[in-house]
Amino acid sequence: ARTLSxxxxxxxxxxxLVEFGQRHVTKGIGRQVEAIxxxxxxxxxxxxxxxxxxxxxxxxxxxxxxxxxxxxxxxAAEQCMKxxxxxxxxxxxxPYLELIQRLLPMMPHPSLDSFYFWNSGSEAIExxxxxxxxxxxxxxxxxxxxxxxGRTYGALALTKSKTVYAEGFHPLMPGVFTAPxxxxxxxxxxxxxxxxxxxxxCLNQLELLLQQQSAPKDTAAIILEPVIGEGGYVPAPxxxxxxxxxxxxxxxxxxxxxxxxxxFLRTGKNFAIEYSGVRPDIMTVAxxxxxxxxxxxxxxxxxxxxxxxxxxMGGTYAxxxxxxxxxxxxxxxxxxxxxxxxxxxxxxxxxxxLEPLRSxxxxxxxxxxxxxxxxxxxxxxxTSVHDPLRNPHAPAKLASRVAKRCQEKGMFLLxxxxxxxxxxxxxxxxxxxxxxxxxxxFVEAVDEIV
Ligand code: PLP
Numbered sequence: 016a017r018t019l020s021x022x023x024x025x026x027x028x029x030x031x032l033v034e035f036g037q038r039h040v041t042k043g044i045g046r047q048v049e050a051i052x053x054x055x056x057x058x059x060x061x062x063x064x065x066x067x068x069x070x071x072x073x074x075x076x077x078x079x080x081x082x083x084x085x086x087x088x089x090x091a092a093e094q095c096m097k098x099x100x101x102x103x104x105x106x107x108x109x110p111y112l113e114l115i116q117r118l119l120p121m122m123p124h125p126s127l128d129s130f131y132f133w134n135s136g137s138e139a140i141e142x143x144x145x146x147x148x149x150x151x152x153x154x155x156x157x158x159x160x161x162x163x164x165g166r167t168y169g170a171l172a173l174t175k176s177k178t179v180y181a182e183g184f185h186p187l188m189p190g191v192f193t194a195p196x197x198x199x200x201x202x203x204x205x206x207x208x209x210x211x212x213x214x215x216x217c218l219n220q221l222e223l224l225l226q227q228q229s230a231p232k233d234t235a236a237i238i239l240e241p242v243i244g245e246g247g248y249v250p251a252p253x254x255x256x257x258x259x260x261x262x263x264x265x266x267x268x269x270x271x272x273x274x275x276x277x278x279f280l281r282t283g284k285n286f287a288i289e290y291s292g293v294r295p296d297i298m299t300v301a302x303x304x305x306x307x308x309x310x311x312x313x314x315x316x317x318x319x320x321x322x323x324x325x326x327x328m329g330g331t332y333a334x335x336x337x338x339x340x341x342x343x344x345x346x347x348x349x350x351x352x353x354x355x356x357x358x359x360x361x362x363x364x365x366x367x368x369l370e371p372l373r374s375x376x377x378x379x380x381x382x383x384x385x386x387x388x389x390x391x392x393x394x395x396x397x398t399s400v401h402d403p404l405r406n407p408h409a410p411a412k413l414a415s416r417v418a419k420r421c422q423e424k425g426m427f428l429l430x431x432x433x434x435x436x437x438x439x440x441x442x443x444x445x446x447x448x449x450x451x452x453x454x455x456x457f458v459e460a461v462d463e464i465v
Contacts, residue, residue, distance in 0.1 A: 023064075023065075025063070025064055025065055026064040026065075028063065028064075029051055029062065029063035029064035030064075032051045032063055033048070033049055033050070033051060036048060036051070050062050050063070050068075051063035051064075054082075054083075055070070055078070055081075055082025055083055056081070056082055056083055057081040057082060057083075057442065057444075058070055058071075058081055058082075058441060058442045058445050058446070058449045059082070060082065060427065066425070067425070068422075068425055068426060068427055069425060069426040069427070069449060069452060069453050069456070070082070070426075070427050070441075070442075071426055071427060071428045071429075071439055071440060071441045071453050072427045072428065072429045072440060073440050073441070073442055074307065075276070075302070075429065075440075076244075076276050076281060076302050076303060076387070076440045077302045077303060077306070077307055078306055078307045078442065079279055079280065079281060079302075079303040079306060079345075079354075079442060079443045080306050080345060080348050080349075080352075080354070080442065080443065080444055081442040081444055081445075082307070082442075084306055084344075084345070084348060086344045086347070086348055087305075087306045087307075087308075087341050087344045087345050087348065088341075089344070090340045090341055090343065090344035091308060091337050091338075091340055091341040091344075093340070094110060094336055094337045094339075094340035094341075095337055097336075098336045099335075099336060099337055100332070100335060100336060101334075101335075101336050102331070103132075103333065103334050104329060108336045108339070109336075110336050110339035110340040110342075110343055111132065111334050111336070111339050113339070113343045114130075114132070114339045114342050114343050114346070115130050117342075117343055117346035117347070118130065118312075118314075118346065121285045121286075121346070121349075122285075122286075122298075122314065123285065123286045123288050123289045123294070123295065123298070124294040124295070126294065126316040127295065127298060127314045127315065127316060128316060128317055129314065129315050129316060129317050129319070129320035129321075130312055130313075130314050131312065131313045131314075131320070131328050131333070131334075132310060132311065132312050132333055132334030132338075132339065133310075133311045133312070133313065133330055133333045133334070134309045134310065134311060134330070134332055134333065134335070134338075135165070135301060135309060135311055136164075136165050136170075136273075136275035136276075136299065136301035136302065136311050137164070137165025137166060137167040137170040138167065138311055138330065138333075139275065139299040139300065139301055139311035139312060139313050140164045140165050140167075140169065140170040140173065140238075140273065140275075140299055141167055141169045141170060142299075142313040142328055143236075143238070143271045143273075143297045143299050143313050144156060144169050144173075144188075144235075144236070144238075144271075145169075145327065145328070146297060146313065146315065146319065146320070146323060146328075147235040147236035147269045147271060147296075147297060148235045148236075149322070149323060149324065149327060150269070150319050150322040150323065151235040151236070151267070151268075151269060153232065153233050153234055153235040154190040154233055154235060155190045155191070155192060155229040155233045155234045155235060156173065156190060156191050156192075156234075156235055156236050156237075156238060157191075157192050157193070157194055157221070157224065157229060157234060157236070157237040157238070157268075158172075158173040158174075158175060158191055158192070158193055158194075158237075158238055158239075159175070159193065159194055159195065159196040159238075159239050159240075159243070160175055160193055160194070160195045160196050160198075160201050160246075161175060161176050161196045161198055161200075161201065161243050161246025161247060161249070161433060162174060162175045162176060162196070162238070162239065162240060162243065162246060162273075163175075163176040163240070163243075163244055163245030163246055163432070164238065164240075164273055164275075165275075166180060168184075168187065168188055169188045171184065171187060171188075172187035172188035172189075172191045173191060173238055174245075175193055175246070176243075176245040176246035176247075176431075176432050176433045177245070177432045177433055180432075192224055192228055192229040194217065194220055194221045194224050194237075195216070195217050195220050195221075196217065196239070196243055196246070196249070196251070197210065197213035197214055197216070197217045197249075197251060197252055197255050198213070198243065198246070198247060198249045199213065200247070200434060202216060206379050206380040206391070210252035210254065210255070211252075211254065213252065213255070214252050214254045214255040214258060217255060218255065218258040218259075218262070221237075221259075221262060222262070225262070225266065231266035231267070231268060234266065234268050235268070235269060236268060236269040236270070236271050236296075236297070237259060237262075237263060237268055237269075237270055237271070238271040238272075238273060239251065239259070239270075239271075239272065239273065240272075240273045240274075240275075240276065240277060241256065241272060241273075241274065241277055241282075241286075241287035241288045241290070241291070242276070242277040242282060242287045242383070242384060242387055244275075244276040244277065244431070245431050245432045245433065246431065246432075246433045247389065247391070247431050247433050247434045247436050248382065248383055248387060248388070248389030248431055248436055248438045249382065249389070250282075250287070250290070250382070250383065250384050251291075253290055253291035253292070253293075254291075256288070256291035256293045257291055257292075257293060259293070260293045260294065263296070269296040269297060269319075270293070270294075270295055270296050270297075271295065271296065271297045271298075271299065272286075272288050272293075272295035272297070272298045272299070273298075273299045274286050274287060274288065274298055274299065274300050275299055275300060275301045275302055275311070276302055276387070277384075277387060278298075278300045278302070278303060278304070279300070279302070279303030279304060279345075279349070280303070280349055280354055280355055280358055280385070280443050281303060281358075281385055281386060281387050281440070281443065282383075282384035282385040282386075282387050283355070283358050283359050283362055283384055283385030283386075284355075284385070285355075286298070287384060287387075290384065296315065296316070296319065297313065297314070297315045297319065298313075298314045298315070299311065299312070299313055299314075300312045300314065303345070303443075304342050304345065305338045305339075305341040305342035305345055306341060306342075306344075306345045307341075308335075308337060308338035308341040308342070309335070309338055310334070310335065310338035310339065310341070310342055313328075352444065354443050354444055357443060357444055357445075358385045358386050358443050359385065360447075361386060361441070361445055361447070361450050362384075362385045362386055362388070364447065364450055364451070365386065365388055365439060365450060365454065366381070366388070368450075368451070368454035368455075368458070369381045369388070369390060369454065369457075371458075372390065372458065372461060375461070375465060376393070377392055377393050377409060377410070377413060377461075377465040378390060378391070378392060378393070378461075378465075379391045379392065379393050379435075383439070386439065386440060386441055386443055386445070387438070387439075387440060388438070388439040388440075389431070389436045389437065389438050389439070390436070390437050390439075390457075391414075391434060391435060391436045392409070392413035392414050392417070392435035392436070392437075392465075393406045393409035393413070393435070394406065394409055394411070394413070394434070394435045395407050395408070395409045395410070395411055410464075410465065412435070413435050413464065413465060414430040414431075414434075414435040414436055414437045415430050416464050417437055417457070417460050417461055417464050417465075418430050418437055420460035420463060420464055421456050421457055421460045424456045424459065424460060425456065426452075426453055426456045426457070428453075428457065437457075439453075439457075441453060
C-alpha cells in the first residue's frame with residue numbers, strides 16, 4: 016500500500032518516513048497520512064520529497080496569517096529567550112496582560128472583558144461549560160445538530176456533527192440536549208429554503224425542547240458556532256441568532272458562542288457573531304488566536320467570572336508565555352497589515368471563481384462568509400429514501416475525491432466531517448494570485464471528477 020514514487024533518494028527518505036509514521040502514530044488519527052511536512056511559508060507547505068503545496072487548510076483555520084509569519088515567529092523566539100513558562104496562578108506574565116489589552120478592542124461587545132487563556136479549543140469549551148453550570152446553578156446544556164466543539168469528554172458530549180466521534184466512548188457527560196441548527200439538511204429541505212423558514216422551524220423546536228425536555232430552570236446554557244464548522248460550513252442566519260438571544264434573555268439561559276474556528280477575521284469581521292449584533296454571555300476562541308501556537312481563550316463578562324469559585328479554573332500550561340507573545344504579534348499583524356480588507360476583497364473573488372459551478376448538477380450549494388467558504392456536492396446516500404436531496408445517480412464521495420485530486424495537483428483542501436462538503440480556508444493574507452491558482456486547481460479537479 017505504501018508505494019510512493021522512489022525516483023530520488025529524497026523521495027525514498029520521504030516514503031520511509033511516511034511508513035515510519037504510519038506504523039508508530041496511533042491509528043486513532045483516522046486519515047491515512049501520506050506526507051511529511053518539512054516547512055511552511057505563507058500560503059505554502061514544503062513536503063519532505065520536495066513538493067511545494069498550496070495550503071488552503073491553514074492547519075484547520077489556525078495559521079490565518081500564513082505559515083511562519085515572520086513577526087509572529089520573531090515575537091515567539093524573543094519570548095523564548097525571556098520567559099517560556101510563567102503560570103498565572105503564581106504571577107501574571109507580560110504577554111498574558113498585553114494580549115488582553117490587544118483583544119479588548121476586538122471584542123464583539125464591550126461587556127466581554129474577563130479572559131482566561133488555555134491551550135486548545137476543547138479545553139476552552141470545557142471551561143465554558145463549567146462556568147455556565149457553576150454560575151447558573153443549572154445543569155443542562157443545549158447543543159445544536161451538526162455542532163463540533165471538540166473531543167475531550169465534555170466537548171465530545173456537545174459534538175453532534177458525526178456520531179462516530181463518540182462511538183465506544185460512552186457514557187458521555189449527562190445533561191446535554193440537542194436542538195436543530197438552521198441547515199436545510201436537518202429538515203430534509205432543499206438548499207434554496209429561505210433562511211426565515213429555517214429560522215422559525217429551529218426556534219419553534221427549541222421552544223418545544225425547553226417545554227418538554229430541558230426545562231428552562233434546569234438549562235444553564237445554549238452553545239453554538241455562529242458558522243457551523245465541521246458540520247458543513249453553514250452560517251447561522253442573523254435572525255436565528257437574535258431569536259436565540261431573546262429566548263436566553265427571557266429564560267435566564269447563558270448563550271455560549273464558540274468562535275474557535277470562525278473567529279479572528281476568518282469570516283470578514285473580527286468575529287462571526289458580529290453579523291447578527293448578538294451579545295454572547297461567554298465566547299470561546301482558539302485556532303487563529305496565536306497563528307499556530309497552542310492557545311485558546313474563554314471570554315466572558317466580569318460578573319460571570321466573578322461568580323466562579325476561586326481555583327475552579329486552572330491548568331499547568333494555561334496561557335503559555337510564548338503562545339501569548341505570538342498571539343500579541345498576531346493581533347498586531349491583523350491591525351497593521353490590512354488583513355480584514357484582504358479577507359473581504361479575496362472573498363468576493365473566491366465567490367466569483369466558484370459561481371459558475373452552480374450550474375453543475377453535482378453541486379448543491381456554495382456558501383460561506385469571508386474566507387470560510389464551502390462547496391457542497393450531491394450524494395447518492397442522503398439520510399433516507401424519502402430525502403428529496405438523495406440522488407441515486409450522483410457519484411459517491413465527491414467531496415473527498417475532489418479534495419484528493421486537488422492534493423495530487425499540488426493543493427491541500429479539506430472536507431468537513433458531515434455531508435459532501437469541501438471547505439476553503441486559505442490564509443487571510445492569501446495573495447490574489449494564489450487564490451486564483453487554488454480556485455483553478457479546484458475547478459479543474461471538479462471537471463475531472465464530476
Ligand atoms: N470548537 C470548534 C468550533 C472547532 O472547530 C474546534 C476544532 O476544530 C473545537 C471547538 C475544538 O478545538 P481543538 O481541536 O483545539 O480542541
